Amino acid sequence: MTQPSFFRHSVVPVLTVIAVIVAFWYVAALFMNHSTVVAEAQLKGLAFTPSATWYRSWALDKPLLPAPHQVIAELWKSTAGLSVTSKRSLVYHGWVTLSATLLGFLLGTLLGILLAIGIVHQKVMDKSLMPWIIASQTVPILAVAPMLIVVLNAIGISGLLPKALISTYLSFFPVVVGMVKGLRSPETIHLDLMRTYNADDLQVFTKLRWPASVPYLFASLKVGIAISLIGAIVGELPTGAAAGLGARLLSGSYYGQTIQIWAALFAAAFLAGILVLVVGWSESLVMRLMGARPERRAA
């Protein structure tokens, strides 16, 4: 009963969209790489038939735009084809970036929650901190990241932490904004009830404000985990880091290895997708444990 409807409503639309994108991509590669193929032919004094030109533009070593199968082959070669400890393994580089992402995300989430608690309970913090928190996000991260890493290096902090702190810098913001809204979300009637019980601030927080804010927290975490990954990658760019997906992107662009760049990009996108999925799964698990009404799926 549910199997065919799942197939029809989820698998078919997704596959259709992917097919359209892949087709568009092959056509685009054809046009983008045409001049490279022609130049190559002239250099070697060959005359390609149109169909040979087509095949050649999907098989260049350093194409302007690699064809999908080239990227997939590179992805396969640099994940399954290599030992995970190899410096050319995407699993190795992915792990370097992932560890900075997770540390930064954890710190950012904690910082965001603590700031939100302060802001909700102290009017002074609300008035004084909120403008700075918003201002912090208007500074381009690409400008902040090198300075932060140089300064931290100068005081002897290097390696994982500086990159993680850039993730923290990005990811605390959605958590603050979401949690301030979440902690303020209880209705007046629920707060009045607490007042009739003569509950203290801590009890109002643990028994009402905190559980009421959980859905807001997860919405923020989904945004936070994705930009944590971006923060970690950005943190790898300015320092010429030897490892990480950012380093892979950078070295790829130094040597014109477009296929390597695209493979690293896809690895990053895949990682981001997995991370958001994991946050989504924990959300549905937590909401189920908190007795939330199961969502009805549209037929």
Place this chain on the structure above:
Amino acid sequence: MPASMNVIDIEALSLTFETGDGPVQALSNIDLKIAKGDFVSFIGPSGCGKTTLLRVIADLEQPTGGSISVNGTTPELARLDRAYGYVFQAPALYPWRTIARNVALPLEIMGLTRAQQDERIARNLALVNLTGFEKKYPWQLSGGMQQRASIARALAVEPDLLLMDEPFGALDEIVRDHLNEQLLQLWAKTKKTVVFVTHSIPEAVYLSTKIVVMSPRPGRIHDIVESDLPRGPRPLDIRETPEFLKLAQRVRDGLRAGHSYDD
């Protein structure tokens, strides 16, 4: 020490809200005494201050003039002493807690042991006929059952005074009749003092030993009707008797004379 016989003693009480459009007099010159064991209804149209008066008793609003005592002390001390249970217009159950844990909420705040909590949960859910629904979440219950759970939660504090703000206002008439009957049985069984806000004449007359008729602009007491219907559980068809209809007529006349039907 002059021990007051009255649970609630209000004299010359007034309350003025400061709003953007200038001061609004919500309550004016209220005098009211509520004796232990009374079932008192506040009835009146929207804006007559009946809910505000209940909130003043509960220390959820502060009066700007006059005096009020609850249980022989100030409303604030009575609240800090958890002297009353308050039932709101909406059930106000916490959606992430089961029915049993919702009833346990005030008990956790009071610092009762788990065993004491369990005993009070079982007893009070039985009082409102919700035994067997302990592990359900609020969304799994009907509106009437949710409101009964919120009454059990108010009773679990074991207050002598129950303050109810239009608790059945959002329910349909069939459920409301049923809950009114149950509430009277509960009141007779527990001997609590109840203050009940409503805008339904039959509900006020059916439930009350004393009906306070209020009128708006400014919110004030127009008439206090002492009921001569028998105390204790009353059958629903008492509402067809001449005594009942006479009381209802007097309340209706009071509402009309208080210009409640002006607009």
